[in-house]
Amino acid sequence: MHATDPAAASPPEATPDATPDAPSVLPGQVTALRRFSRFYTRHLxxxxxxxxxxxxxxxxxxxxxxxxxxxxxxxxxxxxxxxxxxxxxxxxxxxxxxxxxxxxxxxxxxxxxxxxxxxxxxxxxxxxLDRRSEQQTVALLARLAPVQRQRLVDATHTVAALLGAPDEPAPGACVLRPHRCGDMGWVISRHGALYHEEYGWGTAFEALVARLCVRFIERFDPAREACWIAERDGRPLGCVFLVQARDDADDQALPGIAQLRMLIVEPDARGLGVGDLLVGECTRFARAAGYRSIRLWTNSVLHAARRLYTRHGYRLSATAPHAEFGVELVGEVWELDLS
Missing domain, CATH: 1.10.10.10 (Winged helix-like DNA-binding domain superfamily/Winged helix DNA-binding domain)
Structure with a gap:
């Protein structure tokens, strides 16, 4: 309990007896909470x-x-x-x-x-360090049956809500997390399905996303690259990647330039600020990693995405028609100057 908590700041004589309507704290409750605290700190x-x-x-x-x-x-x-x-x-x-x-x-x-x-x-x-912490938590949860895992997670929300944790996301809130095992399959699947349903793009696009995901995993440099998954109550709502930009001709790194890739937001999560959250996180990370600019490639038919990029300061720098995904499109290069 923090010293700023009113109960913690009160002198001993001002606690239960000073407020007759408040039930006294039972000794057994104190013992149980202290026992849990010792158990959990030792466990972690x-x-x-x-x-x-x-x-x-x-x-x-x-x-x-x-x-x-x-x-x-x-x-x-x-x-x-x-x-x-x-x-x-x-x-x-x-x-x-x-x-x-x-x-x-x-x-x-x-x-x-x-x-x-x-x-x-x-x-x-x-x-x-972050990865080991994630692995430790996965190992802890893996020992439990699925129903027990959810009970444990629900209990943490209850504890945080009762003790007033200021940084505890409320149930139903959108949070960002780094990628973990299994996420790339979701990224590939949802890109392939959504872009086919909404724009008629073929399997060539899904294959491109698969290649980019493999390349990301094989080359991943945590100091200069990242993937974020936006989720709510454990369900993915969207994702984005930030990687070192490379020359299309010889695959050589372009110093000081990052590339934003594979931004996607689930249809039922659009309009909730998920895209802004993901793009904003890319900008913050790129600045901290020392990049001078961010580049991205998109297509003119993706109107919502283009409005999002404009809002975050990106400017259109080049266009070129193509039909790589089975339909006629106009590809666009957008750039954000971080200097």
Missing amino acids: GVLKEHLLDSRFTLPESRVLWELAHHDGLSAAALARELDLDPGYLSRLLAGLKARGLLRGQAAPHDARQTLLRLSAAGRKAFAP
């Missing part, structure tokens, strides 16, 4: 000097997680988010900066304020 191994056999302590890991998911936080905002003493956090940040994992940048609205971002090395260091 957070009492070890380093988390998940990494080179990071638990507080360092939390700082890395926050900056990986909330790019451009100030130290003050980070201290509030983690409920950490500013002096202690300052020492944590200094240690991570000395290891080349963080970088600071003056805030555009106030040059006196420094915004914190993970460096490319920081993202590369965080990726295996």
Whole structure:
């Protein structure tokens, strides 16, 4: 419980007896909650000097997680988010900066304020830690039957809601997560099905998406590339990829240029801001990774996608007709300048 919680801040004599209508907290309830806390911290191994056999302590890991998911936080905002003493956090940040994992940048609205971002090395260091955490959670859930898994997940929502967790997404909220095993099959299947149903594109398009997914997995560089799956209550609503752009002729990397690929949003999730969430995350990641611009290829018939790109500052730079997917189309190259 945080010290800012009214119950925690009250003196002992002001608790149950001062509010006659409130039932007393039973000793057995206190014992049960403390027992669960000891069980869970031991179960996750957070009492070890380093988390998940990494080179990071638990507080360092939390700082890395926050900056990986909330790019451009100030130290003050980070201290509030983690409920950490500013002096202690300052020492944590200094240690991570000395290891080349963080970088600071003056805030555009106030040059006196420094915004914190993970460096490319920081993202590369965080990726295996995040992956091990995911694997640990998968292993924990794999021991349970499907019905038990859902009961456990529902229980976490209940605990978070009762204790007022500020960063706990409410049931039904859209969240972004990195890709995991099995996602590429969904990406290929949904691209193939949706573009055939809505635009009449043939299997050549599905084959292209499959090749791009294979290429992404084989070349994946977590410091400079990412895939995000948007989901609600465990159901995928959309996805997007950001990769190193390459020359179509010789497949050589184009320095400083990222490529946004395979953006898709399920029909029943359109109009809910999922596309904006995915495209915005690409921009934040690209800036943090040091790219100077983002490029994408789309087609003129994808009107909603073109409006989305325009909203995020992309500009049309080239067009060319083609019939690669079995219908006559006009391909378009769009670019976003990050400098």
